[in-house]
Amino acid sequence: xxxxxxxxxxxxxxxxxxxxxxxxxxxxxxxxxxxxxxxxxxxxxxxxxxxxxxxxxxxxxxxxxxxxxxxxxxxxxxxxxxxxxxxxxxxxxxxxxxxxxxxxxxxxxxxxxxxxxxxxxxxxxxxxxxxxxxxxxxxxxxxxxxxxxxxxxxxxxxxxxxxxxxxxxxxxxxxxxxxxxxxxxxxxxxxxxxxxxxxxxxxxxxxxxxxxxxxxxxxxxxxxxxxxxxxxxxxxx
Numbered sequence: 001x002x003x004x005x006x007x008x009x010x011x012x013x014x015x016x017x018x019x020x021x022x023x024x025x026x027x028x029x030x031x032x033x034x035x036x037x038x039x040x041x042x043x044x045x046x047x048x049x050x051x052x053x054x055x056x057x058x059x060x061x062x063x064x065x066x067x068x069x070x071x072x073x074x075x076x077x078x079x080x081x082x083x084x085x086x087x088x089x090x091x092x093x094x095x096x097x098x099x100x101x102x103x104x105x106x107x108x109x110x111x112x113x114x115x116x117x118x119x120x121x122x123x124x125x126x127x128x129x130x131x132x133x134x135x136x137x138x139x140x141x142x143x144x145x146x147x148x149x150x151x152x153x154x155x156x157x158x159x160x161x162x163x164x165x166x167x168x169x170x171x172x173x174x175x176x177x178x179x180x181x182x183x184x185x186x187x188x189x190x191x192x193x194x195x196x197x198x199x200x201x202x203x204x205x206x207x208x209x210x211x212x213x214x215x216x217x218x219x220x221x222x223x224x225x226x227x228x229x230x231x232x233x234x235x236x237x
């Protein structure tokens with residue numbers, strides 16, 4: 001299995017309102033067969049991804065004062081599907097990366113659990129020392145040599161409270177110069193975007209002591225809780 005270093009950027013300049021229209025344009029141009037519209041990821045895989053992210057987010061050390069509960073986002077999942085369908089081993093599309101975070105993973109052969117493609121992102125925690133990377137460099141968002149940790153920091157970016165993923169089997173996929181047959185390609189998109197250069201992923205403190213006011217003081221498993229468990233039960237119906 002291979003990981004591509006997660007996306008990193010400098011702090012935003014206030015153009016976040018463009019994200020939805022950019023996502024729609026990308027989806028409209030992707031030409032994804034309608035028959036595949038509801039099958040870019042299974043409900044079982046989706047729940048596993050969500051649960052694992054929230055478990056990791058609730059157990060960060062040092063503890064987070066403002067870690068938000070993560071929910072599934074269908075538009076992020078559809079934009080992930082559009083990119084996974086290209087079978088391009090790189091982050092993209094570039095104009096969407098201004099607004100959303102992205103983690104990628106690829107492997108060949110069968111797998112028992114979707115978490116086999118996601119746990120390596122968390123394993124980067126060994127190379128991370130809060131608040132900034134220890135032996136990895138967030139300034140190189142594409143091909144980096146040596147340890148990486150920006151997959152992990154995107155997973156635990158406090159304000160990245162939405163995720164959408166897609167998985168695609170690519171018959172022939174070029175992975176850094178080698179052609180992989182029947183490569184299993186996972187794309188996860190995050191919103192709002194994390195990994196801002198120079199920023200820490202979260203505030204250290206008593207869990208839920210610095211939650212945004214919109215959460216109304218609700219807290220569960222050390223996470224600022226939105227009052228509804230998730231939206232995955234609704235859009236799969």
